[in-house]
Amino acid sequence: MRYSYEFKRKAxxxxxxxxxxxxxxxxxxxxxxxxxRDWVKLEGLPGSDINKCRRTNKYWSPEENYELVCQVLSGQGLKAVAIVAGINCGQLYQWVYKYKTLGCNGLMNKPKG
Structure with missing residues (x-):
């Protein structure tokens, strides 16, 4: 469910x-x-628009994926990295899992379709 920015601010x-x-x-x-609680944490991060909904999906390059995965593997919390990056925790988890099981080549391959 998507919530409007105004609803998030009121909450x-x-x-x-x-x-x-x-x-x-x-x-x-x-x-x-x-x-x-996650919205409150996001408000504390730089950028006043962080809780605003994005109208389009962001394309993440393989290099950007790798950078986020490296942050998680270096010890930063998965949820914290996802929140700062503005992505779903499940998506970041999948990138980390793919990197751990397939290595860098699995993460760098672009999805077909």
């Missing part, structure tokens, strides 16, 4: 006031609260 303001917005239907409360 963050409520969080700082010690309150939670109403959990949307079909979403577990604990999952929703964790998402709001």
């Amino acid at each position: 963050i303001e409520l969080f700082y006031q010690g309150e939670w917005p109403k959990t949307p239907n079909g979403v577990r409360t604990d999952t929703f609260h964790n998402l709001i």
Whole structure:
């Protein structure tokens, strides 16, 4: 589910006031609260637009993939690296897994299609 920037801002303001917005239907409360905590962490990073939705998907070059994988393998937390990069944790996990199992060649191959 995508949330508007205005909704995220309101949820963050409520969080700082010690309150939670109403959990949307079909979403577990604990999952929703964790998402709001992630938004709060993102607000602390440089760039005021970090919680805004991107209208298009970003293409990640093999070199950019490798750089993020190296950050994780050097000891930085996977979730922290993903948040700073603005990608899904699952996507970064797959890149790390592919690198560990197939090596650099598996990560550098472009997907077909």
